[in-house]
Amino acid sequence: MTIAPQRVVTLHYVLNDEQGAVLDDSRARSAPLEYLHGHDNIMAGLERALEGRQEGAELTVTLAPGDAxxxxNEALVQEVSRAAFPMADLTPGMRFQTPGDDGPQIVTILDVHGETVRIDTNHPLAGRTLHYRLEVLSVREANRAELVKGHPLSADVAASQVEDRKVP
Known part of the structure; x- marks a missing residue:
C-alpha cells in the first residue's frame, strides 16, 4: 500500500543537524512514529517526501528552515517579569510548553537577572537545516475514529471507539 491521505503511516527516523549530530532517533525510544498522512501530523516537507512511498521504503530528506x-525571529526573544514563572528556581536552558496564539509554543529561558527573565519563543530548531533518514514500516487505511480525531489512535482506544458505537 502506498502512502496517501487518510492512511496511517508507521516509520522509524533519525534526525540530524547540519553537523551530523543526532538530535532524535525513534529507535532509541524503541517506539516508531505513527501519523495520519494528510492531516498536518508531521511537517509538510516530510509528508511531501513520503507521498507515494511504500512499506519498506528508505529515504533521506533534507529540510531547509522554511520547510521545517x-x-x-529575533523579535521572539524578549524580556518578561520573573512573576510570569510560578517556580522558584529558573536556570538558563530550561524549557516550558505554553499555550500560544497558533497552538502550543516552547519557551526557552536564556537569562535570569533579578526580576527580569529573557526568554526565546522560537522553536529550538528554528533556523536550522534538518536531515532525516526515514524507514517506512507500515501503511494502512485509517479507521473512521482516526479520521474524526485527525490522528492515529492506539489499538485499545480505536477498539473502544468501535465498541461505543455499537447499538445495544
Whole structure:
C-alpha cells in the first residue's frame, strides 16, 4: 500500500543537524512514529517526501528552515517579569510548553537577572537545516475514529471507539 491521505503511516527516523549530530532517533525510544498522512501530523516537507512511498521504503530528506521549524525571529526573544514563572528556581536552558496564539509554543529561558527573565519563543530548531533518514514500516487505511480525531489512535482506544458505537 502506498502512502496517501487518510492512511496511517508507521516509520522509524533519525534526525540530524547540519553537523551530523543526532538530535532524535525513534529507535532509541524503541517506539516508531505513527501519523495520519494528510492531516498536518508531521511537517509538510516530510509528508511531501513520503507521498507515494511504500512499506519498506528508505529515504533521506533534507529540510531547509522554511520547510521545517521556520526561520529564527529575533523579535521572539524578549524580556518578561520573573512573576510570569510560578517556580522558584529558573536556570538558563530550561524549557516550558505554553499555550500560544497558533497552538502550543516552547519557551526557552536564556537569562535570569533579578526580576527580569529573557526568554526565546522560537522553536529550538528554528533556523536550522534538518536531515532525516526515514524507514517506512507500515501503511494502512485509517479507521473512521482516526479520521474524526485527525490522528492515529492506539489499538485499545480505536477498539473502544468501535465498541461505543455499537447499538445495544
Amino acid at each position: 521549524y521556520g526561520l529564527r
